[in-house]
Amino acid sequence: MRIFIILLLIFFMCGSKPQKLEVKMKRKAFVSGQFYPSDKKELKETIENYLKKAEVLEIKEKIIGILVPHAGYPYSGGVAAYSYKAIKDKNINTIIMLGPSHQATFEGFALYGDGFWETPLGEVAIDEEVAKKLKSKCLLLKENKNAHNYEHSLEVQVPFLQTILKDFKIVPIMVLFPKYEECESLAKAISEVIKESKKNIIFLISSDLYHGYSYKECVETDKRTLNYIEKLSPKDFYNALLRGEVAACGGFPIVIGMLICKNLSEKPFVKVLKYTNSNEVMGVSSGYCVGYSSVIFTIPEDNRQPQKKEEFTLSLTEEEKKELLNIARQTLTSYLKERKIPDFKITSPKLKERYGVFVTLEKHGQLRGCIGYIEGIKPLYEGVIDNAINAALRDPRFLPVSYNELKDIKIEITILSPLKRIKDLKEIQVGKHGLFIKKGIYQGLLLPQVAVEYNWDRETFLKHTCLKAGLEEESYQDKDTEIYIFEGLIISE
Known part of the structure; x- marks a missing residue:
């Protein structure tokens, strides 16, 4: 009987598939x-x-x-x-x-x-x-x-x-x-x-x-x-x-x-x-x-890619507008005096969103510098910091702004909507739209307020934007010329 049991055990042990014992650490x-x-x-x-x-x-x-x-x-x-x-x-x-x-x-x-x-x-x-x-x-x-x-x-x-x-x-x-x-x-x-x-x-x-x-x-x-x-x-x-x-x-x-x-x-x-x-x-x-x-x-909760909008929906509170102007002013003061950029504590989510932005400097009513980003390559407040410095020191049309000039400098910030390419020139609304024109390696941009300041009509606005791009003034009519419109939120001191 003992032999039978032993043989039976050997049979089941040999005939059974060995089970892998997995021990988790x-x-x-x-x-x-x-x-x-x-x-x-x-x-x-x-x-x-x-x-x-x-x-x-x-x-x-x-x-x-x-x-x-x-x-x-x-x-x-x-x-x-x-x-x-x-x-x-x-x-x-x-x-x-x-x-x-x-x-x-x-x-x-x-x-x-x-x-x-x-x-x-x-x-x-x-x-x-x-x-x-x-x-x-x-x-x-x-x-x-x-x-x-x-x-x-x-x-x-x-x-x-x-x-x-x-x-x-x-x-x-x-x-x-x-x-x-x-x-x-x-x-x-x-x-x-x-x-x-x-x-x-x-x-x-x-x-x-x-x-x-x-x-x-x-x-x-x-x-x-x-x-x-x-x-x-x-x-x-x-x-x-x-x-x-x-x-x-x-x-x-x-x-x-x-x-x-x-x-x-x-x-x-x-x-x-x-x-x-x-x-x-x-x-x-x-x-x-x-x-x-x-x-x-x-x-963002749905994490959808941001869609380009035909209407510019960005709105800032008065406090947010003042904060952007303050960032530009403090940046110029610190950078022109000590070549240092201040640390800014930004709490508003809107100021961290990415938009194209231009900074314009005027002195006694005359342009003293204007440079910006056409598209939102950086958070808004960083774009203001960069272009305050660029407008003061890197606009090739003017000598660099000095620290002593700052008391006479007025700052204007223009936040751009996403660019929209157009085929029909009738879409351009003077007073609402800015223009960006591109042909080959040539490109130029004029902000919405420029046409208003000079009392231009649509055609004159187009011609001057072509000239800004280094093109002939009638180039906007050429088939290979790309024309874009955008809106701008303007903030001034």
Whole structure:
């Protein structure tokens, strides 16, 4: 009987297909009890208390990413809560987490591509499907769990995510010192995965700001850093990091986040929800100081490409108009005196939208300079900064404006609607439209107010625009001449 049983067991063992036993790696919490409470109840109550105190207005745009600090909860937890409250209860399936490595060194980017992460609040699964797709699109992204094992920058974010979201997964990625092109490579892969996936995927950047022993320097440096982030110019921010002009331990993850925003939409937007530093949190004005901020990255909810409109619908409040004129005036004052461009804190979303813009300078009623961008290649306020300087110093028709002249200079800003090509000249309405004429390598533009000032009719307006382009005045009648109209919102001192 015993022999029969043994033979039967051998039969079933040999005849059965061996089952592969797959064991998933589980990353244990490393800084639990140090950076945040190790007791489940205390941890949950701590986070909920931070969230309750964070006051965040409704965000109408689609949030595609957040920036949060990673110090111990008593220092930065209250600040981090602002970004987390903004995405609380959103239907988010996966968070691609980008954090700086404070411990490990490695080449490329370090991925934790499968298994689970554990905190006192439970386990969170890795989104293995997204991780695999990212690895296939970015060869610099390599499986490297060891780089994550003793790192706190991403671990401290997980309990917050567990508190505000349900049924989500994560993809943790560590970043060290990548070249700009490497940042572009990873950002491109993440952007493509987000676009291609049916899941709602966002990115998370973990970063503190200034680290040092001066409270004053902390505030000044962090203001400069956040201004750079709001401009959403990743190459400029990357170079500023290398120069030491800005400070963020997660600076390179921030660059990657900026690039993702630019890849996903023509009209991304950055909003700083909260800023403070460790000295302010502790109620002291000296000693070691670290800056913390909560930032969200958004795009239009439907993310449709902006359509060119026949009617110019941009409207600015009186305060926004005054702000643009003030930006132009302060830029000229600072740049003509010290060759420095002031830092401007822009809060209005409209001033960050992209429009063509011209700056006109007049002195005693006479033109002193006028240069601009025909199309919206930069945010509006940046276009005003650039062209205030260009009109003062780079209009080839005039000598450069001097600092001593500024008291006599009047500033006018014209914001342009998108260009519209026309075939029928009757579409041109003098007093409403400006003209842009192009033929071969020749092109010229006249603003809407020019025809009004000189009391021109439509034909005269066309002729003068041709002359401005360096063409014969009748060239507007030629078949290969392109004629465009636009509207302008005029703001004057």
